[in-house]
Amino acid sequence: MNVQEKSSGLPTGADRPRLKIAIGSYGHTKAIKDGSIPIEGVDADMIEVTPIIQAFRRMVRDLEFDICEMAPTTYMIARALGAPISPCRSSSCAASTMAVSSCGPTPAFVRPRTSKARKSACAPIR
Numbered sequence: 185m186n187v188q189e190k191s192s193g194l195p196t197g198a199d200r201p202r203l204k205i206a207i208g209s210y211g212h213t214k215a216i217k218d219g220s221i222p223i224e225g226v227d228a229d230m231i232e233v234t235p236i237i238q239a240f241r242r243m244v245r246d247l248e249f250d251i252c253e254m255a256p257t258t259y260m261i262a263r264a265l266g267a268p269i270s271p272c273r274s275s276s277c278a279a280s281t282m283a284v285s286s287c288g289p290t291p292a293f294v295r296p297r298t299s300k301a302r303k304s305a306c307a308p309i310r
Contacts, residue, residue: 202227203250206239207283243269243284254284 203226207213215221217230233239236253243252244262251272254262262269272283 200225200227202229204229204231204248206231206233206236206243206249206252208236208253251283251285259284 203223205228207217207230209217209232216223216228219228222228231239231249233242237255239249239252240254240258242248243254244258244267247268254269259269259271269284272285
């Protein structure tokens with residue numbers, strides 16, 4: 185562990201939450217998906233789903249991922265039908281796709297799988 189990790193206040197080692205993330209393979213997501221740009225404070229488990237629309241369905245129906253790319257129309261219909269998903273804090277509804285987390289009515293929190301609540305920050309997908 186380096187000094188920067190220790191002083192940042194982010195979880196390290198075994199305390200780092202493992203998040204299942206489903207995003208499409210694009211030029212602007214390549215570095216995140218291959219790990220050359222790490223996501224601070226979490227261990228990202230990138231799930232490859234082709235075509236990505238299948239991930240939308242799996243997220244809406246089963247909340248299979250902690251973070252998932254989703255078309256705004258799919259998100260709006262799912263929320264209208266009561267799906268407990270929310271857009272990530274920095275997502276923009278003006279984008280053609282957005283990142284959502286399976287968290288309920290308050291944005292930017294990912295549903296906890298343990299007793300510790302987990303936070304996630306994500307950027308608009310495209």
